[in-house]
Amino acid sequence: xxxxxxxxxxxxxxxxxxxxxxxxxxxxxxxxxxxTKWTTVEFVATADLRAEEATDKPADGAYAWMVIFAxxxxxxxxxxxxxxxxxYQQHYQxxxxxxxxxxxxxxxxxxxxxxxxxxxVLSGFLCEHFDTRVLxxxxxxxxxxxxxxxxxxxxVGQLMVTQGLLYGLGASFPFVAGTSIPSQWFKRRQGxxxxxxxxxxxxxxxxxxxxxxxxxxxxxxxxxxxxxxIVSMIAVLAVSPxxxxxxxxxxxxxxxxxxxxxxxxxxLFMVAMVFAIAAYFGxxxxxxxxxxxxxxxxxxxxxxxxxLMNGLSVVGRLAVGMLADITGPLNLLVANTALAAFGLLVxxxxxDTVGTLITVTLVFGFAIGGIVSVIPVVAAHVFGLARLPxxxxxxxxxxxxxxxxxxxxxxALLDGVGHRTDYTSSIWYMAMLPVCxxxxxLAMRFTISRKLRxxx
Numbered sequence: 001x002x003x004x005x006x007x008x009x010x011x012x013x014x015x016x017x018x019x020x021x022x023x024x025x026x027x028x029x030x031x032x033x034x035x036t037k038w039t040t041v042e043f044v045a046t047a048d049l050r051a052e053e054a055t056d057k058p059a060d061g062a063y064a065w066m067v068i069f070a071x072x073x074x075x076x077x078x079x080x081x082x083x084x085x086x087x088y089q090q091h092y093q094x095x096x097x098x099x100x101x102x103x104x105x106x107x108x109x110x111x112x113x114x115x116x117x118x119x120x121v122l123s124g125f126l127c128e129h130f131d132t133r134v135l136x137x138x139x140x141x142x143x144x145x146x147x148x149x150x151x152x153x154x155x156v157g158q159l160m161v162t163q164g165l166l167y168g169l170g171a172s173f174p175f176v177a178g179t180s181i182p183s184q185w186f187k188r189r190q191g192x193x194x195x196x197x198x199x200x201x202x203x204x205x206x207x208x209x210x211x212x213x214x215x216x217x218x219x220x221x222x223x224x225x226x227x228x229x230i231v232s233m234i235a236v237l238a239v240s241p242x243x244x245x246x247x248x249x250x251x252x253x254x255x256x257x258x259x260x261x262x263x264x265x266x267x268l269f270m271v272a273m274v275f276a277i278a279a280y281f282g283x284x285x286x287x288x289x290x291x292x293x294x295x296x297x298x299x300x301x302x303x304x305x306x307x308l309m310n311g312l313s314v315v316g317r318l319a320v321g322m323l324a325d326i327t328g329p330l331n332l333l334v335a336n337t338a339l340a341a342f343g344l345l346v347x348x349x350x351x352d353t354v355g356t357l358i359t360v361t362l363v364f365g366f367a368i369g370g371i372v373s374v375i376p377v378v379a380a381h382v383f384g385l386a387r388l389p390x391x392x393x394x395x396x397x398x399x400x401x402x403x404x405x406x407x408x409x410x411x412a413l414l415d416g417v418g419h420r421t422d423y424t425s426s427i428w429y430m431a432m433l434p435v436c437x438x439x440x441x442l443a444m445r446f447t448i449s450r451k452l453r454x455x456x
Contacts, residue, residue, distance in 0.1 A: 055246060063242075064185035068193050070242035071182050072200035074136060074174035077232040078143065080204015082116070082171065083284055085109035086306045087212045088163070090288040090299055091221060092156070100156055102420060103411040106285060108156065108164045110407050113281065115168025116175050117400035123176040124393020127245065132181065135173045137240040142170025144233025151225035163225070174236055176396070177243050180388045183380035184246040191329060191377050195321015198373040202317055205284075205310035213303040260394060266383060268444035270398045275437035276337060276371055277402030282410050282430040283309060283344075283364055287357070290423050294352055309361045313369025320370030321377075328455035329377040332370060334445055337438045340367035344431035349424075381456075382448075406433070 057063040085108070092105045126135055146167035153159045182197040183190055208228075215224035260266045284306055291302030316336070324332045343363030347356045379391050410426045417425040448456055 055244060057246070059185055059187050059246065060189075064193070064246075066242045067185050067244065068182055068197045070239035071178040071197035072203075073239045074200070074236050074243060075178040075198060076200035076204035077236050078116075078139070078171040078174040078178070078204075079201030080206075080208045080310075081143075081147075081167070081228060081232060082109070082112055083201065083205030083310055084208035084212050084306070085112065086284045086286075086288045087209055087216070087303045088221075089285050090292070090302060091216055092159075093289055094292065094299065096221065097156055101411075101415050102289075103408060103415050104156055106407045106411040108159050109281070109285060110403055111160050111164030112168040112171075114400055114403045115165050116172045117396040117403055119169050119172025120176045120396030120399065121393045123172045124180070124390045124396065127177055127180065128390055132177045132245055133240050133243050136177050136243040137237055139170045139173030140233050140236035140240065143167055143174075143236065144170075144229045146170055147225045147229030147232070151222040151229070174243070176392055179376045180392045181243065181245055183376055183388060189325055190380070191324030191374070192318075192321045194377050194380075195317045195319075195324070195373045198321075198376070199314045199317040199369070201372070202310050202314035202369050206307050206314065209303055209306045209310060213300060217300075260383065260391065263383075265444050265447055268440050268447065269378070269382075270395060272337075272437045272440035272444065273375065273395055273398035274402045274405065275433045275440070276375075277399045278406035279340060279344075279430060279433035279437065280368055280372070280402075281407050282426075282433075283360070283368075285407050286410065286414070286423065286426065286430075287361070291357070293421055294423060295354055295357065297354075305357065305361050308358070309365035312362050312365030313372075316366035316369025316371075317373035319366075320374050324374050324377055326455075329374045329381050330441075330445055330448070330456045331454075333374045333378055334438065334441045336367045336370035336374070337434050337441055340364055340371065341431065341434035341438055343367060344427070344434065348427050349431050 089105060089109060092100070092108070093102055097105060123135065146162050146169075149166065150159055150162035153162055178197060178200070182194040186193040212224055212228065215227055219227070287305045287309070288299070288302035291297040291305055292299055320332050320336060340363075343360050347363065348360040351357075375395070376388070376392060379395065380388050383391050410429055413425040413429055414420060414423060445456065448454075
């Protein structure tokens with residue numbers, strides 16, 4: 001690939017071994033008499049070398065942490081609300097629209113995420129050429145209008161337009177900005193800073209799940225949506241002044257770096273993300289109703305499983321963020337994807353008990369939190385910082401396809417094969433998604449280096 005160069009180094013003396021081609025420079029090996037434990041793979045994007053500073057604020061400083069806080073709040077509300085959709089799904093399925101199929105109801109949350117992903121492609125390019133602070137504020141207003149408008153809706157179709165389409169469009173701006181900006185502001189502890197910022201979505205999903213359930217029980221679904229819309233709009237507007245990029249591409253850069261799609265590593269990464277994102281929402285959407293239908297627990301107990309899973313995802317985001325700086329972000333992404341597959345295949349597929357469901361919640365929550373937090377770090381590390389908003393925009397194409405391959409087929413299996421009571425086929429499908437993601441991530445990892453003890 002013509003726009004990237006690559007080098008390897010280690011903690012001991014490094015020496016230039018050879019140029020493997022005109023696209024990659026390798027610095028590998030240890031000097032004589034020194035034993036190498038880990039080799040570090042570093043990537044230098046040509047676009048980063050030509051990037052322009054968008055502000056005089058330094059990286060790693062106090063202002064950088066304010067940016068992280070702003071990203072945390074923006075993601076807490078935008079993605080947190082999306083993660084809490086399982087509570088609405090349960091309410092619509094069991095109370096408000098019992099005549100509608102699970103598959104039809106699940107399209108409200110699916111449309112929400114799909115539009116966030118499609119909008120994310122556009123938002124990624126806009127963030128490179130317009131003020132991200134303004135874009136974040138515009139998104140906040142649209143998010144608020146969407147939920148307030150949704151509070152007056154009385155049909156699934158109307159909710160697809162407001163809670164689904166309109167909210168997804170608004171949330172796409174803080175979604176892209178919040179995931180792509182943090183890595184630009186840190187040279188040291190990049191993984192930790194990004195993990196803290198992205199833990200906002202897990203924190204939001206955790207308290208939003210409980211808050212939404214409590215609001216629906218006490219005030220009813222319409223007022224629950226109005227309160228959510230007003231709070232999210234005010235909070236995201238309040239932090240928008242700090243949602244700014246540190247680097248912008250050189251004016252000579254192409255709007256879309258099409259050389260990315262010619263890079264085998266990026267193609268493998270995109271396909272892996274299709275399956276990873278497809279796996280993400282299944283447990284969040286189906287666990288609440290599974291708890292009621294299969295385990296005969298209360299609706300509040302079911303929503304508490306989503307709260308617990310979001311809580312563990314916060315732990316996963318922070319833990320993986322810290323470890324990514326030590327062992328390499330791609331290595332951690334592979335490990336967490338394997339853990340997610342392990343949790344679903346070993347604990348949920350063969351069992352239908354309370355204890356095993358709680359175990360699945362803990363394992364999957366931790367693993368999926370680590371996955372989503374390290375995706376932008378991998379993108380920044382391998383493909384460059386300056387074009388990260390548009391790189392994440394391209395990755396959102398994978399998110400879109402993953403959204404289509406995730407909850408809709410799971411819900412269709414639950415309706416058509418399980419007759420809304422047997423979740424076996426849906427859970428099997430859910431479990432195979434991270435397995436597929438793992439295969440493509442391993443292919444990407446060994447394309448970069450076949451050595452196991454390599455920090456990448």
